[in-house]
Amino acid sequence: MSNGTVIVTGASRGIGEAISRELAAAGFRLALVARSADRLAALAAELGPGGEVQAFPGDISDFEDVQRIVKEVHEKFGDIYGLVNNAGMTRDGLFMRMSPENWQAPIDINLGGTFYFTRAVAPIMMRARIGRIINISSVIGLTGNAGQANYAASKAGIIALTKSVAKELGSRGITANAVAPGFIATDMTADLPEKVQAVMLGQIPLKRFGEGKDVAGVVKFLLSQEASYITGQTLVVDGGMVM
Numbered sequence: 001m002s003n004g005t006v007i008v009t010g011a012s013r014g015i016g017e018a019i020s021r022e023l024a025a026a027g028f029r030l031a032l033v034a035r036s037a038d039r040l041a042a043l044a045a046e047l048g049p050g051g052e053v054q055a056f057p058g059d060i061s062d063f064e065d066v067q068r069i070v071k072e073v074h075e076k077f078g079d080i081y082g083l084v085n086n087a088g089m090t091r092d093g094l095f096m097r098m099s100p101e102n103w104q105a106p107i108d109i110n111l112g113g114t115f116y117f118t119r120a121v122a123p124i125m126m127r128a129r130i131g132r133i134i135n136i137s138s139v140i141g142l143t144g145n146a147g148q149a150n151y152a153a154s155k156a157g158i159i160a161l162t163k164s165v166a167k168e169l170g171s172r173g174i175t176a177n178a179v180a181p182g183f184i185a186t187d188m189t190a191d192l193p194e195k196v197q198a199v200m201l202g203q204i205p206l207k208r209f210g211e212g213k214d215v216a217g218v219v220k221f222l223l224s225q226e227a228s229y230i231t232g233q234t235l236v237v238d239g240g241m242v243m
Contacts, residue, residue: 001016003027003028003029003234004028004079004081004082004223005028005029005030005031005050005077005078005079005080005082005093006023006028006029006030006031006079006080006081006082006083006084006132006216006223007031007033007056007069007070007073007082007083007117007121008020008030008031008032008033008086009034009084009085009086009087009113009117009188010026010033010034010060010085010086010087010088010136011032011033011034011040011043011086012027012032012035012036012039012043013034013039013138013186013187014184014186014187014207014212015086015179015181015184015186015212015215015216016032016034016084016213017043017085017212018211018212018213018216019084019086019212019216019219020032020043020053021214022213022217022220023084023216023219023220023223024048024052024053027221028049028082028126028223029048029052029053029077030044030047030052030053030054031054031056031073031076031077031080032047032053032054032056033052033056033057033058033060033087034057034061034141035058035060035181036057036226037055037057038155039055040055040056040057041174043055052078052165053170054073054077054110056072056073056075056217057204059067059073059090059107059115060087060112060113060114060117061108061109061112061113061115062134063111063119064116066105066113066120067116067119067120069132070117070121070124074124075162077191079127079128080121080124080125080131081125081126081128081130081131081132081223082116082131082132082133083117083121083131083132083133083134083135084118084134084136084219085113085114085118085133085134085136085158086104086134086136086226087109087110087119087157088109088110088136088138088154089105089106089109089110090106090148090151090216091103091105091106091150092147092151092221093147094147094150096147096148098150101207102150103150104150104153105150106153106154107150107153107154107157109154110151110155110157111116111153111154111155111157111161112157114135114158114161114173115161117136118133118161120163120181120239122165122169122174124147125172125174126169126172126174127232129165129172129173130171130174131161131172131173131175131197132174132175132222132223132227133165133169133174133175133176133177134176134177134178134179134222134223135158135159135162135176135178135179136158136179136181137155137156137158137162137178137179137180137213137234137243138151138152138157138180138181139154139180139181139182139220139236139238139241140152140155140192140240141154141156141157141180142154142156142159142180142190142234145167146154148153148218150173154184155180156191158178158223159178159234160179162176162177162178162232162234163176163229163232166210166231167232170231175228175230175231176232177222177227177230177233177234177235178231178232178233178234178235179218179219179234179235179237180234180235180236180237180238180239181210181214181215181237182204182210182223182239182241182242183200183201183204183209183210183238183241184209184210184211184212184213184214184215184237184240185209185210185211186211189209197215199211200241203238203241204238204240205239205240205241206239207239208212208239209239210237210238210239214236214237217236218237220243222235
């Protein structure tokens with residue numbers, strides 16, 4: 001299915017950009033989604049000068065906007081084979097000092113956006129009787145983390161949502177799996193203090209931080225025919241940090 005159409009959210013930077021590059025190189029038609037329209041358009045032009053990679057900017061926390069995006073992708077490319085729900089954000093702070101607004105923001109983007117896109121593409125995949133849904137969670141969704149109660153809750157919710165979707169859509173030939181990255185070197189993690197990064201590195205048996213391509217390779221595998229009997233699972237990509 002390497003010529004199928006795949007939607008990648010949060011595609012303009014970090015893990016999403018790495019996934020987009022990996023899938024474009026594998027021959028997938030890509031619909032790249034993010035808020036940053038200029039950055040997204042530049043990446044689409046670089047990866048798919050022949051039109052096989054297109055930018056679809058929008059707000060993943062807005063259900064109506066997500067419906068619009070999926071409709072446009074369907075009209076442009078036809079059936080949608082894969083969905084990679086990658087877009088995410090953090091709003092860190094101690095639980096006891098966290099405002100309702102800061103609690104809600106990661107829930108709306110991380111969990112809400114995943115639900116909205118999955119809900120929008122499901123009818124298309126069901127009619128085709130094939131589909132691959134891949135949700136990017138986090139090891140924090142498995143372990144929790146001080147100062148990230150909102151982020152942890154959103155990522156744990158993604159795992160539970162993935163399992164429920166796998167059970168509901170499996171009879172239609174659709175798989176749903178989650179990928180839980182550990183410490184991946186991105187613009188977001190680069191802002192962490194060096195002392196924090198040193199502590200994190202000490203917890204990783206492989207003694208290196210992950211790269212976007214480490215996650216992208218797992219996503220590509222889950223889109224492949226070889227992964228057609230894997231569903232409802234969470235694949236941890238963390239260098240052994242969580243065992």
